[in-house]
Amino acid sequence: MLNSDMSRLHAPPSASSAPASARETATPAGSGPAQDPLADVLNLVRLTGALMFLVDASDPWCVDIPHTNAYRAILADPGQHVLSYHVVLEGSGLASIPGEAPIRFNRGDVLVFPQGDGYRMESAAGTPPEFSAEEVVDFFENLTAGRLPSIVPEGGGGDPRALFLCGFLSCDARPFNPLLARLERRLLVSPSERTDDSLQRLIDITRTEIQSDQPGSRSVRLHLCELIFIETLRRHVLSQAPASEGWLGALTDPVAGAAITAIHADPASDWTLERLARQINTSRTVLTERFAGKMGQGPMQYVTSWRLQLAARQLRDSRSSIAEIAWSVGYRSEAAFSRAFKKMAGMSPGAWRRIG
Structure with a gap:
C-alpha cells in the first residue's frame, strides 16, 4: 500500500507559504463547483x-490505414497524438489491427482506433487493399489541403455497398492523457437502447454538411467531428465501459469513479489515501484495489499525474510563473514540482513552456 505520508510532499501550501503573486492572482486548479x-x-x-469525410465503398473494397506515425505531421501539431x-x-x-483477430461491424456501429495503430477495413476477408500506404498518406495530405472532394469513392463497383463517415482527431498525449491510458486499441461501439438519438442527429447533420x-x-x-467522438465516448460509458478497464471503465465504477470525481473537483487539496477514502465513504484497501484494478495505478499516483497534466496546460497557455503554477496544482515547492514534472514529461517545466 502506498505510504500516505509521501503524498503530503505534494500537498498545497498554506496561503502564507505560497509565492506572493500566487496569493494575489492564482486559483488552485480545479477549484470551484464539482467537475x-x-x-x-x-x-x-x-x-x-x-x-472528416465520407467514403462510398462498392464491393469488393479494402483499405489499409498505416500507423499514425506515417501521417501525424499532416493532421496534428508536433508532439500530438x-x-x-x-x-x-x-x-x-x-x-482488424495487427496481432488481433478481425471483428465484424454492421450498420450503426462506430469503430474507434484510439492508440494510433495501423488497421484494415474490408468487405470480406482476404480482399486486397486498393491503395498502398504511401497513397493513403498522399490522400490525407491532398484532402487536408482541399485538393480532393470530401466524398470518396472506393472499391470495385459492385454490390453490396457500404457508406462510412470517417473522422480523424488530434490531442495531447503527454505528459498524461488519462483517456488513452489502458484504453483498448480498438473499440466497437454499437447502438444501445439505453442511449437517446443524440449521436444519430449529429451524424445526420454531418452527412448533410459534407454533401452540401x-x-x-x-x-x-x-x-x-469532435462532437461525434465525444458522443461516441458517452455511449461507450453508458453501455460497455462498466466491464472494461482503463479510465472510461473507472468512471463508471462506484468507487474508482467517485475518487476520480473528488480528485478532479479539487486536485490541489491535501489528498492522502486515507482522506480520499474517507471522502468517498470506503476503506483504503477497497479504494486501492478498485482503482488499481481499473486504472493500473494507485489513486495517489493518479493525483500526481492529473496535477502535472493541469500544470502542463498552464505552462503552455498562461503567463503565470512556474512557482505560481506549482502552488496552484498542490505543490509546496517549485523544486519538488520541477522534479516531478521532469520525471513524467521527460523535460523541465521551463523546457516544456518553451516548446509550446
Whole structure:
C-alpha cells in the first residue's frame, strides 16, 4: 500500500507559504463547483477535429490505414497524438489491427482506433487493399489541403455497398492523457437502447454538411467531428465501459469513479489515501484495489499525474510563473514540482513552456 505520508510532499501550501503573486492572482486548479471528469479531460488534452469525410465503398473494397506515425505531421501539431473513428452508415465488413483477430461491424456501429495503430477495413476477408500506404498518406495530405472532394469513392463497383463517415482527431498525449491510458486499441461501439438519438442527429447533420459543401463547411465539419467522438465516448460509458478497464471503465465504477470525481473537483487539496477514502465513504484497501484494478495505478499516483497534466496546460497557455503554477496544482515547492514534472514529461517545466 502506498505510504500516505509521501503524498503530503505534494500537498498545497498554506496561503502564507505560497509565492506572493500566487496569493494575489492564482486559483488552485480545479477549484470551484464539482467537475465533470470527462469534460475536464477532453478540454485539457486539446481534442481537435483534423479531418472528416465520407467514403462510398462498392464491393469488393479494402483499405489499409498505416500507423499514425506515417501521417501525424499532416493532421496534428508536433508532439500530438492522432486517433480515428468510422461511423458505419450503410453496409458491413471486417476490421482488424495487427496481432488481433478481425471483428465484424454492421450498420450503426462506430469503430474507434484510439492508440494510433495501423488497421484494415474490408468487405470480406482476404480482399486486397486498393491503395498502398504511401497513397493513403498522399490522400490525407491532398484532402487536408482541399485538393480532393470530401466524398470518396472506393472499391470495385459492385454490390453490396457500404457508406462510412470517417473522422480523424488530434490531442495531447503527454505528459498524461488519462483517456488513452489502458484504453483498448480498438473499440466497437454499437447502438444501445439505453442511449437517446443524440449521436444519430449529429451524424445526420454531418452527412448533410459534407454533401452540401457550403461556405465554411470545413470548419463546421471539424467541430462536428469532435462532437461525434465525444458522443461516441458517452455511449461507450453508458453501455460497455462498466466491464472494461482503463479510465472510461473507472468512471463508471462506484468507487474508482467517485475518487476520480473528488480528485478532479479539487486536485490541489491535501489528498492522502486515507482522506480520499474517507471522502468517498470506503476503506483504503477497497479504494486501492478498485482503482488499481481499473486504472493500473494507485489513486495517489493518479493525483500526481492529473496535477502535472493541469500544470502542463498552464505552462503552455498562461503567463503565470512556474512557482505560481506549482502552488496552484498542490505543490509546496517549485523544486519538488520541477522534479516531478521532469520525471513524467521527460523535460523541465521551463523546457516544456518553451516548446509550446
